[in-house]
Amino acid sequence: MTSGGGQPTVVVHADEQTTARDAADRLITALAEAQAARGSASVVLTGGGIGIAMLREVAGSSRRDEVDWPTVEVFWGDERFVPAGDAERNDAQAREALLDALPLDPARVHPMAASDAPEDAGGGDPDLAADAYAKTLSAAASRLGGGAAIPAFDVLLAGCGPEGHVLSVFPDSPAVHAAAAGVVGVRDCPKPPPTRVSLTLPAARHAREVWLVAAGGGKAEAIARAHGGASEVDVPLAGLRGTERTLWLLDEAAAAQL
Numbered sequence: 001m002t003s004g005g006g007q008p009t010v011v012v013h014a015d016e017q018t019t020a021r022d023a024a025d026r027l028i029t030a031l032a033e034a035q036a037a038r039g040s041a042s043v044v045l046t047g048g049g050i051g052i053a054m055l056r057e058v059a060g061s062s063r064r065d066e067v068d069w070p071t072v073e074v075f076w077g078d079e080r081f082v083p084a085g086d087a088e089r090n091d092a093q094a095r096e097a098l099l100d101a102l103p104l105d106p107a108r109v110h111p112m113a114a115s116d117a118p119e120d121a122g123g124g125d126p127d128l129a130a131d132a133y134a135k136t137l138s139a140a141a142s143r144l145g146g147g148a149a150i151p152a153f154d155v156l157l158a159g160c161g162p163e164g165h166v167l168s169v170f171p172d173s174p175a176v177h178a179a180a181a182g183v184v185g186v187r188d189c190p191k192p193p194p195t196r197v198s199l200t201l202p203a204a205r206h207a208r209e210v211w212l213v214a215a216g217g218g219k220a221e222a223i224a225r226a227h228g229g230a231s232e233v234d235v236p237l238a239g240l241r242g243t244e245r246t247l248w249l250l251d252e253a254a255a256a257q258l
């Protein structure tokens with residue numbers, strides 16, 4: 001196990017499905033342990049292929065009921081700024097894969113605003129959506145502990161792109177230069193859809209545990225560069241770490257250049 005500032009602990013599995021299954025198993029354990037230790041648990045979800053695959057694994061797990069789901073707080077690390085229910089939205093995909101099947105308390109599920117939300121809820125402009133989510137996080141921080149503005153999330157899940165983006169923080173973009181722990185509107189993303197909302201890297205670093213879950217040879221170079229000491233401006237993955245643990249769950253193809 002490695003502390004927040006150091007190198008990540010790397011666990012390599014044979015393939016994507018095994019990686020997703022292990023991530024799901026670990027998430028169930030981490031949430032149940034957080035509830036036992038602190039009486040509550042919080043998770044920051046990610047989108048992406050394996051991010052959603054691991055949620056399906058939680059849904060199908062025989063250990064699913066080890067978690068007291070009504071008291072779990074659910075957040076997102078980034079969101080695609082498209083209308084509510086759009087299949088591109090990370091929250092829509094997460095609901096379909098897992099959340100709709102759980103007895104969650106809707107008041108503890110915190111999606112980012114959709115593009116068609118009312119303006120006072122963050123609709124119409126990703127910067128307004130970012131401001132609205134920052135308020136959501138600040139209110140949660142006073143309930144869950146952490147800084148004044150960002151909760152100390154128990155687990156923050158992240159995928160990564162082939163160029164090393166995490167959340168919706170892309171290399172050498174305005175978001176990666178954001179020094180404050182907060183939420184930003186993101187425009188002109190190289191990966192569609194181009195408009196998004198994202199936690200900044202300093203905000204993600206408030207999480208106790210940060211887990212990268214990644215599969216496929218397309219990610220191998222970025223993962224190796226982050227592991228090898230690249231700057232977070234060049235490879236945002238390099239700046240993603242937790243205060244207590246940074247864990248990379250990879251398949252063999254994603255780990256091939258380590």
Ligand SMILES: O=C1O[C@H](COP(=O)(O)O)[C@@H](O)[C@H](O)[C@H]1O
Binds near residue numbers: 090158160161
């Ligand atoms: O656009 C996004 O991409 C990343 C990675 O997705 P993948 O399909 O290449 O695994 C994801 O982590 C992020 O949440 C999402 O918005």
